[in-house]
Amino acid sequence: MTATRVLVLNSGSSSVKYQLLDMADGSRLAMGLVERIGEETSRIKHTLLADGGSTRERTGPVPDHSAALKAVAAELDGDGLGLDSPELAAIGHRVVHGGLTFTAPTVVDDAVLREIERLVPVAPLHNPANITGIRTARQLRPDLPQVAVFDTAFHTTMPEYAARYAIDVETADAHRIRRYGFHGTSHAYVSRKTAALLRRTPDEVNVIVLHLGNGASASAVAGGVCVDTSMGLTPLEGLVMGTRSGDIDPAVIFHLSRVAGMSIDGIDALLNKKSGLVGLCGDNDMREIVRRTDEGDQRAQLAFDIYVQRLKKYIGAYTAVLGRVDAVTFTAGVGENSAPVRAAAVAGLEGLGLAVDPGLNAVRSENPRLISPEGSRVAVAVIPTDEEREIAQQVYALVKD
Ligand code: ADP
Numbered sequence: 001m002t003a004t005r006v007l008v009l010n011s012g013s014s015s016v017k018y019q020l021l022d023m024a025d026g027s028r029l030a031m032g033l034v035e036r037i038g039e040e041t042s043r044i045k046h047t048l049l050a051d052g053g054s055t056r057e058r059t060g061p062v063p064d065h066s067a068a069l070k071a072v073a074a075e076l077d078g079d080g081l082g083l084d085s086p087e088l089a090a091i092g093h094r095v096v097h098g099g100l101t102f103t104a105p106t107v108v109d110d111a112v113l114r115e116i117e118r119l120v121p122v123a124p125l126h127n128p129a130n131i132t133g134i135r136t137a138r139q140l141r142p143d144l145p146q147v148a149v150f151d152t153a154f155h156t157t158m159p160e161y162a163a164r165y166a167i168d169v170e171t172a173d174a175h176r177i178r179r180y181g182f183h184g185t186s187h188a189y190v191s192r193k194t195a196a197l198l199r200r201t202p203d204e205v206n207v208i209v210l211h212l213g214n215g216a217s218a219s220a221v222a223g224g225v226c227v228d229t230s231m232g233l234t235p236l237e238g239l240v241m242g243t244r245s246g247d248i249d250p251a252v253i254f255h256l257s258r259v260a261g262m263s264i265d266g267i268d269a270l271l272n273k274k275s276g277l278v279g280l281c282g283d284n285d286m287r288e289i290v291r292r293t294d295e296g297d298q299r300a301q302l303a304f305d306i307y308v309q310r311l312k313k314y315i316g317a318y319t320a321v322l323g324r325v326d327a328v329t330f331t332a333g334v335g336e337n338s339a340p341v342r343a344a345a346v347a348g349l350e351g352l353g354l355a356v357d358p359g360l361n362a363v364r365s366e367n368p369r370l371i372s373p374e375g376s377r378v379a380v381a382v383i384p385t386d387e388e389r390e391i392a393q394q395v396y397a398l399v400k401d
Helices: 065-078 110-118 127-140 153-157 169-174 184-197 251-258 264-273 276-281 286-294 298-322 332-337 339-346 358-362 387-399
Strands: 005-011 016-022 027-035 043-048 054-059 088-095 146-150 206-212 216-222 225-229 327-331 379-382
Touching (some): 005 065, 005 387, 016 065, 016 387, 027 065, 065 127, 088 127, 088 387, 110 127, 127 146, 153 184, 153 225, 184 206, 184 216, 184 225, 184 327, 206 298, 206 332, 216 298, 276 286, 276 298, 286 298, 286 332, 286 339, 327 332, 339 358, 339 379
Parallel strands (some): 005 088, 206 327, 327 379
Antiparallel strands (some): 005 016, 016 027, 027 043, 043 054, 206 216, 216 225
16 A cells, blocks of 8 residues: 555644645545643544544643644544554644755654754744654654654745845854745745646746735745745744734834833733734734724724735835736735735735736635736736645655655
8 A cells, every 4th residue: 555645733832733635636634623732621623524524622631742642643543544554654744943954845853853953042932842743743653754844945045135134244143043934835835826827837937925814924936936035033024914013123122121111021922912913903803804994993994004005015025026026926814815905905006017806806715816807917816825735745745755
């Protein structure tokens, strides 16, 4: 029997998301989530997608990631899809920060694990959970390839002048301070799918990808290669996000410290958790914000306008970076679902060759689609992202021979 299945694990600080895919036909066999790890009321939700589909849910204490992964293995086992199945080819792990070392998916051994650990200072919120996930999976199936797929990898092609901050070179290098970018798996997948939608190959097209989820980032992709992206050393830079500020004058931090007497941890929490849409209007769900603006809510309107202004700035900047743009593509929760955000982000950019057809923009669909008027100079597209599938494909391509 050939092993064609890949289990994709996305271990966050208090959650583990997983999907089991069969790369023989691309089908999704099972998916699920363990959340609130470490609390009394942890929740496991497991969905079997094969055989017509069914969902099981239960709550109870899951003390740590090791217990979470064992619970995932038990759920899969219950459906005859356990980790000991000979059809399982590999386990793919989403790892947020791969620094400059990891430019491609990598089979994990002790040296790789040490290097991912070495990157913890630049990704303190994310890499520790990813490492725990890998360690536990290795204990469960020591003989199986464990492959790390890095959020930063797609952006390692950025030229030095896009990746380097204009700060003292020695200081920056001593602390590995540079722009790494994130959401790379999504930007890679969506830019490639955009080329397919345009019936071209990735090397023929220049695309601006707008990944607008709770976290949000933009990238400029020239001929399939990332040349700039909006997130930086951490996922805080760039677009306005659900709870993160995106770009601000760094002197705001000195000001909050010196004048408002805030601690560094307090400022960190302010900019990462209490800013962005939530800081501006109290909500970070775009559906709720649009509903409030429809009712004439001024705070929600201002939050929406600030969000859109930032998007326009990045579309303009990346048009300049790319020189020629073939498509602007919206993806992730907001990008795939919010017609008002897409319309507003492109409004007034006719000079850049951009327009949205209101009828096409209003269509709700889970398929990749164009929303620009026929014959537009620059295509505007909506492409649902699928990070798990992209991870599974990259993992399978690495281990299948
Ligand atoms: P994450 O970054 O957590 O992976 P997602 O890509 O799932 O996020 O995006 C989540 C966000 O998408 C929500 O916070 C919400 O703002 C937005 N969203 C989801 N569905 C809709 C919808 N139907 N209309 C507008 N916005 C939506």
